[in-house]
Amino acid sequence: MFGKKHFTFQDIPDLSGKVAIVTGANTGVGYITARELARKNAHVFVASRSKERGEGAVEKIKKETGNEQVEYLQLDLVSLKNVKQSAENFLAKNLPLHILVNNAGIMATAWTLTEDGIQDQFGVNHVGHFLFTQTLLPKIEASAPSRIVNVSSLAHTGAPPAGIEFDKINQEDAQPTFQRYSVSKLANILYANSLAKRLEGKEVYVNSIHPGFVKTELTRGIIDKYGIIARIGLSVANLFAKSPDDGALTQLYAATSPEIVEKNYRGMYFVPFGEIGTKTAQAQDDELAEKLWKYTEDLVNEKLRA
Numbered sequence: 231m232f233g234k235k236h237f238t239f240q241d242i243p244d245l246s247g248k249v250a251i252v253t254g255a256n257t258g259v260g261y262i263t264a265r266e267l268a269r270k271n272a273h274v275f276v277a278s279r280s281k282e283r284g285e286g287a288v289e290k291i292k293k294e295t296g297n298e299q300v301e302y303l304q305l306d307l308v309s310l311k312n313v314k315q316s317a318e319n320f321l322a323k324n325l326p327l328h329i330l331v332n333n334a335g336i337m338a339t340a341w342t343l344t345e346d347g348i349q350d351q352f353g354v355n356h357v358g359h360f361l362f363t364q365t366l367l368p369k370i371e372a373s374a375p376s377r378i379v380n381v382s383s384l385a386h387t388g389a390p391p392a393g394i395e396f397d398k399i400n401q402e403d404a405q406p407t408f409q410r411y412s413v414s415k416l417a418n419i420l421y422a423n424s425l426a427k428r429l430e431g432k433e434v435y436v437n438s439i440h441p442g443f444v445k446t447e448l449t450r451g452i453i454d455k456y457g458i459i460a461r462i463g464l465s466v467a468n469l470f471a472k473s474p475d476d477g478a479l480t481q482l483y484a485a486t487s488p489e490i491v492e493k494n495y496r497g498m499y500f501v502p503f504g505e506i507g508t509k510t511a512q513a514q515d516d517e518l519a520e521k522l523w524k525y526t527e528d529l530v531n532e533k534l535r536a
């Protein structure tokens with residue numbers, strides 16, 4: 231905890247000429263990630279579902295960094311049509327895309343379905359990011375060297391023994407809400423693994439990370455579900471939490487560190503602060519990753535056709 235950090239803000243190289251999108255960048259570790267990319271002169275898009283919060287973050291980042299190339303990109307991962315439109319709105323700008331940080335997320339929410347009828351944690355954390363990334367991928371490949379970072383979690387270790395039980399994803403009482411979160415975070419890693427494999431030999435580096443236990447607004451779902459008990463538990467737990475600045479370091483490492491290219495890191499899983507982490511056996515299961523890819527692709531196609 232008090233040892234030397236493997237990666238710090240000072241280690242972020244100059245990013246002049248680079249274009250980056252960070253999802254869920256209006257608050258939490260996403261905000262810090264966008265801010266530090268902007269501080270190093272990247273042209274940064276703050277992807278956020280709320281215009282008010284997104285534009286508020288843009289103004290704050292501009293003020294804090296002096297970088298005027300910070301823009302708002304409307305993105306609501308709860309709607310696949312919106313996700314596709316958001317990616318297309320970015321593509322219409324005819325800019326390159328060197329860094330995509332798939333950071334937005336929800337945790338332990340009460341049972342809810344997305345606009346497309348997908349269980350919300352799986353839909354927002356995984357399916358929405360899958361469609362967003364796949365739509366942007368030709369641009370990311372054309373902009374190589376480029377990076378994609380999937381923000382996962384240590385919570386991926388809480389998935390059931392089979393990893394992803396596809397028939398249970400949309401069954402209301404099949405899994406407790408924390409397990410639904412774990413499955414969605416396992417999906418973040420498996421998707422990064424499959425994408426990294428498909429991009430082998432290209433200069434597109436895809437990795438996943440766990441930011442650490444960080445004091446952010448992520449616990450909103452728990453507070454809504456468990457009320458005062460959750461508030462008390464969280465106020466104690468937060469005494470041990472990392473600051474959002476420290477929490478952003480690992481995704482900034484995967485998004486910017488020259489080490490990623492030098493060591494040809496692909497399909498890796500990093501933990502604070504940019505160290506190589508250990509994935510569960512499920513998170514290394516290529517067959518499961520391929521099954522997830524096919525399941526997600528079919529789901530997205532079905533929903534977009536509807």
Ligand SMILES: NC(=O)c1ccc[n+]([C@@H]2O[C@H](COP(=O)([O-])OP(=O)(O)OC[C@H]3O[C@@H](n4cnc5c(N)ncnc54)[C@H](OP(=O)(O)O)[C@@H]3O)[C@@H](O)[C@H]2O)c1
Nearest residue numbers: 254258259279306307308333334335383443444446447448
């Ligand atoms: N905090 C931790 O201890 C921890 C640990 C492990 C992993 N993580 C991961 O870190 C990532 C960032 O979380 P955080 O801790 O910074 O949480 P946070 O403060 O709650 O930020 C989450 C971000 O995601 C956005 N978001 C939620 N639903 C969205 C949707 N439908 N469309 C677009 N954006 C949406 C939120 O937007 P709004 O403000 O509009 O809700 C917010 O900008 C998540 O992927 C999380 O799973 C966090």
